[in-house]
Amino acid sequence: MMNSFDFQAKTEIYFGKGREEEVGKILKKHNAKNILIVIGKKSVIKSGLLGRVTHSLEGENITYHILQGVRANPTFDLVREGNKMVIENQIDFILAIGGGSVIDTAKCIAATTYYSGDIKDFNLHKASPTSALPVGVILTIAAAGSEMSASCVIQDDETEIKLGFLSDLIRPVFAIENPELTYSVNKEQTAYGVVDILMHTFERYFSYSDKNELADEFALGLLKNVVEVGLIAYNEPENYDARARIMLDSTISHNGYTSIGKKYVFPVHALEHAVSGRFANIAHGCGLAILFPGWAERYYIYDIDKFARLGRHVFGIKETKKKEAALKCIKAFKSYFKKLGMPSRLSEVGVKESDIDALADIVSGKGSKVVDHHCHPLDRETAKEIYLKVL
Amino acid sequence: MMNSFDFQAKTEIYFGKGREEEVGKILKKHNAKNILIVIGKKSVIKSGLLGRVTHSLEGENITYHILQGVRANPTFDLVREGNKMVIENQIDFILAIGGGSVIDTAKCIAATTYYSGDIKDFNLHKASPTSALPVGVILTIAAAGSEMSASCVIQDDETEIKLGFLSDLIRPVFAIENPELTYSVNKEQTAYGVVDILMHTFERYFSYSDKNELADEFALGLLKNVVEVGLIAYNEPENYDARARIMLDSTISHNGYTSIGKKYVFPVHALEHAVSGRFANIAHGCGLAILFPGWAERYYIYDIDKFARLGRHVFGIKETKKKEAALKCIKAFKSYFKKLGMPSRLSEVGVKESDIDALADIVSGKGSKVVDHHCHPLDRETAKEIYLKVL
Numbered sequence: 124m125m126n127s128f129d130f131q132a133k134t135e136i137y138f139g140k141g142r143e144e145e146v147g148k149i150l151k152k153h154n155a156k157n158i159l160i161v162i163g164k165k166s167v168i169k170s171g172l173l174g175r176v177t178h179s180l181e182g183e184n185i186t187y188h189i190l191q192g193v194r195a196n197p198t199f200d201l202v203r204e205g206n207k208m209v210i211e212n213q214i215d216f217i218l219a220i221g222g223g224s225v226i227d228t229a230k231c232i233a234a235t236t237y238y239s240g241d242i243k244d245f246n247l248h249k250a251s252p253t254s255a256l257p258v259g260v261i262l263t264i265a266a267a268g269s270e271m272s273a274s275c276v277i278q279d280d281e282t283e284i285k286l287g288f289l290s291d292l293i294r295p296v297f298a299i300e301n302p303e304l305t306y307s308v309n310k311e312q313t314a315y316g317v318v319d320i321l322m323h324t325f326e327r328y329f330s331y332s333d334k335n336e337l338a339d340e341f342a343l344g345l346l347k348n349v350v351e352v353g354l355i356a357y358n359e360p361e362n363y364d365a366r367a368r369i370m371l372d373s374t375i376s377h378n379g380y381t382s383i384g385k386k387y388v389f390p391v392h393a394l395e396h397a398v399s400g401r402f403a404n405i406a407h408g409c410g411l412a413i414l415f416p417g418w419a420e421r422y423y424i425y426d427i428d429k430f431a432r433l434g435r436h437v438f439g440i441k442e443t444k445k446k447e448a449a450l451k452c453i454k455a456f457k458s459y460f461k462k463l464g465m466p467s468r469l470s471e472v473g474v475k476e477s478d479i480d481a482l483a484d485i486v487s488g489k490g491s492k493v494v495d496h497h498c499h500p501l502d503r504e505t506a507k508e509i510y511l512k513v514l
Numbered sequence: 515m516m517n518s519f520d521f522q523a524k525t526e527i528y529f530g531k532g533r534e535e536e537v538g539k540i541l542k543k544h545n546a547k548n549i550l551i552v553i554g555k556k557s558v559i560k561s562g563l564l565g566r567v568t569h570s571l572e573g574e575n576i577t578y579h580i581l582q583g584v585r586a587n588p589t590f591d592l593v594r595e596g597n598k599m600v601i602e603n604q605i606d607f608i609l610a611i612g613g614g615s616v617i618d619t620a621k622c623i624a625a626t627t628y629y630s631g632d633i634k635d636f637n638l639h640k641a642s643p644t645s646a647l648p649v650g651v652i653l654t655i656a657a658a659g660s661e662m663s664a665s666c667v668i669q670d671d672e673t674e675i676k677l678g679f680l681s682d683l684i685r686p687v688f689a690i691e692n693p694e695l696t697y698s699v700n701k702e703q704t705a706y707g708v709v710d711i712l713m714h715t716f717e718r719y720f721s722y723s724d725k726n727e728l729a730d731e732f733a734l735g736l737l738k739n740v741v742e743v744g745l746i747a748y749n750e751p752e753n754y755d756a757r758a759r760i761m762l763d764s765t766i767s768h769n770g771y772t773s774i775g776k777k778y779v780f781p782v783h784a785l786e787h788a789v790s791g792r793f794a795n796i797a798h799g800c801g802l803a804i805l806f807p808g809w810a811e812r813y814y815i816y817d818i819d820k821f822a823r824l825g826r827h828v829f830g831i832k833e834t835k836k837k838e839a840a841l842k843c844i845k846a847f848k849s850y851f852k853k854l855g856m857p858s859r860l861s862e863v864g865v866k867e868s869d870i871d872a873l874a875d876i877v878s879g880k881g882s883k884v885v886d887h888h889c890h891p892l893d894r895e896t897a898k899e900i901y902l903k904v905l
Contacts, residue, residue: 125693125758127530132523138775139518302516335759337739337766344731351726367516368726371775375728380771384529384762 125333125384132378134271135297138371142299143261146176146218147183149297153257155216159208160189161229163221167263172304176220176261188212190232196278196285196403197224202242205232209256217258219295223267223276223319223407226260230275230293233258246277246286255292261299264308265356265370266316266408268323268377270298278400284485285396298374302366310357314463315408317353317369321346321456322391322411323376329422329429330387331497342381343436348372350437350459357463390494390501391418394509397485398474405472412465413472417513419453421505425498469514476514483507516724516775523769525662526688529762533690534652537567537609538574540688544648546607548577550599552620554584554612558654561698567611567652579603581623587669587676587794588615593633596623600647608649610686614658614667614710614798617651621666621684624649637668637677646683652690655699656747656761657707657799659714659768661689669791675876676787689765693757701748705854706799708744708760712737712847713782713802714767720813720820721778722888733772734827739763741828741850748854781885781892782809785900788876789865796863803856804863808904810844812896816889860905867905874898 137145150158160176167173173189180187190205208214209232219229234252235242244250260270269275273294276287308316328342349372355365375381395410423430427449434440434452442448457467466472474482487493487503494501528536541549551567558564564580571578581596599605600623610620624647626633635641651661660666664685667678699707719733740763746756766772786801814821818840825831825843833839848858857863865873878884878894885892 125755125762127533128527130527130529131525134522136519136521138521142518333755335739335742335755337736337759337762340735340739341732344735345728348726348728348731364516364724364726368728371516371728375771375774380766383766 126386128384130379130383131291132271132294132380134295134378136271136300136374137297138300140301140303142301143172143304144175144179146261146299147179147185149299150180150185150216150218150259151183153216153259153296155185155257157186157212157214158216158218159205159212159214159232160187161193161205161217161219161221161225161232162189162191163193163225164191166307167220170307172220172261172263188214193221193225193228195224195406196399197228198278198280199242200280201228202231202235202277206236206242209236214256217256218261219258220261220263222262222264223269226258226267226269226295227275227277229258230269231277234275234290234293243279243286245288245290246275246279248288252290252292255290257296258293259297260295262370263304264312264316265305265366265373266319268320268373270295270300271374271378274377276396283401285400287396300370300374302363302370305366305370306361308360310360310464313357313360314465315406316373317349317357317463318408318412318460318465320349320353320369320373320376322415324349324381325415326389326391327382327385327387328433329426330382330385332385336385338381338383338385341383343433345372345376345381346433347437349376354459354462388494388496390496391415393486393494393501394418394506397482398469400485401478401482402473409465409472412460412463413467413469413513414509416453416457416467417509419456420512421509422496422499423449423453467513469510474514479507479510479514482510517777519775521770521774522682523662523685523771525686525769527662527691527765528688529691531692531694533692534563534695535566535570537652537690538570538576540690541571541576541607541609541650542574544607544650544687546576546648548603548605549607549609550596550603550605550623551578551580552584552596552608552610552612552616552623553580553582554616555582557698558611563611563652563654563695579605584612584616584619586615586797587790588619589669589671590633591671592619593622593626593668597627597633600627605647608647609652610649611652611654613653613655614660617649617658617660617686618666618668620649621660622668625666625681625684634670634677636679636681637666637670639679643681643683646681648687649684650688651686653761654695655703655707656696656757656764657710659711659764661686661691662765662769665768667787674792676791678787691761691765693754693761696757696761697752699751701751701855704748704751705856706797707764708740708748708854709799709803709851709856711740711744711760711764711767713806715740715772716806717780717782718773718776718778719824720817721773721776723776727776729772729774729776732774734824736763736767736772737824738828740767745850745853779885779887781887782806784877784885784892785809785897788873789860791876792869792873793864800856800863803851803854804858804860804904805900807844807848807858808900810847811903812900813887813890814840814844858904860901865905870898870901870905873901
């Protein structure tokens with residue numbers, strides 16, 4: 124029977140060429156007067172984007188401070204730095220210019236600055252935020268979907284563990300999305316993004332559904348769209364339409380619509396966070412591309428119909444024997460990831476057989492917990508089996 | 515090329531059994547202290563729903579006034595009455611308990627009370643709202659989708675014309691959706707609702723699309739879902755799951771996701787508003803069920819691919835000749851409407867041949883305007899042709 128649920132996805136989207144020049148007006152509408160801008164290393168400075176943004180802010184008399192240096196798989200260090208800047212400068216709004224790492228850093232600063240406990244509490248699920256500063260986004264890569272999600276993933280460098288939490292309080296107030304800003308995203312990063320968008324949607328789709336689930340129809344539609352345009356964006360970096368569509372796909376893939384009314388768990392993400400948490404050189408999207416086929420080949424037997432339906436909708440696979448159809452679907456995604464230049468084995472990205480036990484320990488809390496996937500829980504043993512399968 | 519666009523769909527959804535009992539808490543969260551409750555005739559009183567709501571309000575010390583008497587195809591009279599009550603009682607929040615007519619009345623009151631011009635200005639597109647009181651909804655019928663839409667349609671009894679406007683300012687703050695509240699909706703009204711939900715989605719789907727349009731994938735998915743569960747809800751009024759799914763479909767059908775990034779026009783709605791505006795006995799959903807096939811048979815030649823794709827996705831029509839596939843799709847919907855007990859001719863609901871010129875005049879502003887559908891504009895002549903076709 125259909126679940127009871129609460130739902131909202133309030134982020135305002137401002138989509139199209141040049142929209143970042145409206146950021147001052149949009150912030151003013153939301154009563155921002157003194158903002159913290161969070162950015163990565165240097166690319167938004169070099170590209171001139173930051174200059175256009177500050178020009179727009181100055182036009183509306185909005186003052187700003189800049190927190191620079193967010194890295195991929197972002198850490199708590201910069202969150203602490205952000206906390207200080209917010210307090211010292213009486214910041215009333217946080218603007219993230221970047222992708223998932225920058226946005227998640229901004230969200231974590233927003234939720235933790237005025238929280239009296241430890242800044243890791245939310246990520247460790249020891250507490251939930253009760254308030255947060257508003258966050259806005261200027262998106263520069265189609266990937267994480269953090270621009271419209273309630274999610275925040277931060278890396279704990281001490282333990283090498285990536286930790287995530289969900290709260291509607293950190294869902295961005297607005298996302299400015301100019302597809303042209305993603306023209307400079309290189310092929311590799313574009314591919315990682317495509318994989319990440321697919322995976323947010325896979326994990327929702329493969330979570331338990333009732334019959335006639337609207338969410339599943341949306342998930343299938345989104346997956347088909349991503350597969351179609353993702354490869355075009357990968358091969359034609361300045362194809363506006365492909366960049367635009369994958370950007371919108373990114374935003375919708377993680378805002379809740381592809382799981383509306385459903386409960387969901389993210390077993391492949393859990394497997395991957397263990398990997399990129401321990402191996403900082405491995406991009407999240409890269410890890411997902413390697414691990415999904417391993418997970419799928421282990422789990423498809425529990426949900427053959429859904430794999431068959433996915434293959435039919437996305438790749439037009441007409442095989443009527445369901446098991447064969449499901450396997451063809453997995454094969455088609457493996458081949459798709461290959462076209463995106465993704466590696467298919469953990470050993471290709473530096474993971475050794477001797478690392479596998481440690482990864483399985485991380486996913487399973489040394490065997491003490493399982494990711495409670497509806498069709499078959501992901502425990503230490505199964506995690507190890509999957510890691511070894513794709514080593 | 516993909517359009518630039520602004521998008522938001524901020525309504526909070528509280529979905530599930532008994533959720534109406536939380537209305538006091540939800541209103542309190544939104545700082546409501548003194549509200550106007552808008553209802554229809556008597557059913558929400560008789561059913562005990564109003565009593566449960568006022569009990570919840572009293573628990574949170576929220577005071578209320580009640581505006582009763584909204585009819586189907588609601589008029590400006592009650593809006594004026596609401597305007598007075600808002601001012602006299604210093605109302606800070608409007609709660610609609612009902613379906614589209616009640617919600618649209620609440621929205622119109624919210625937008626017009628403190629507007630200095632005429633209350634018909636927004637509906638006549640002479641002006642746009644710049645502010646509005648917040649509106650919340652307890653939904654009692656799955657149909658109009660007004661619970662999460664920016665739309666407000668009111669009837670002008672003087673001119674017999676139904677007029678609509680769009681503004682994000684009137685998009686409800688929250689919608690409480692308890693499927694059990696719709697168990698008592700009779701078969702006829704259930705069917706009208708199903709048709710209305712389909713039509714909001716058809717009109718978006720058949721509006722011009724680029725290739726790889728995510729919105730079209732969502733529209734197809736929603737249409738398939740509605741067709742599947744609509745008939746179950748029609749035949750099994752106390753089937754919780756069917757009532758729940760059609761309720762969620764209603765909400766999503768008009769909140770913007772099935773047209774995200776697209777421009778759209780509503781030619782069949784325009785044809786129908788002329789009919790139910792003039793013939794108050796004809797329900798909106800009934801008029802749509804009669805008019806859609808007439809419109810489709812006239813227009814499918816301009817967009818054969820889309821009709822074929824729709825038939826394939828929703829009804830599994832495998833016909834490979836596109837024109838035949840498109841015609842089979844239209845036929846399948848006609849047959850579906852029949853299963854929902856819908857009439858198929860205007861003459862069955864009291865429209866005479868001598869009325870057709872007047873209807874064509876209303877749609878076309880006596881020939882002065884056309885509904886600018888991308889594939890072929892709907893002018894006076896085409897409107898008349900369609901009306902005569904389904905007479």
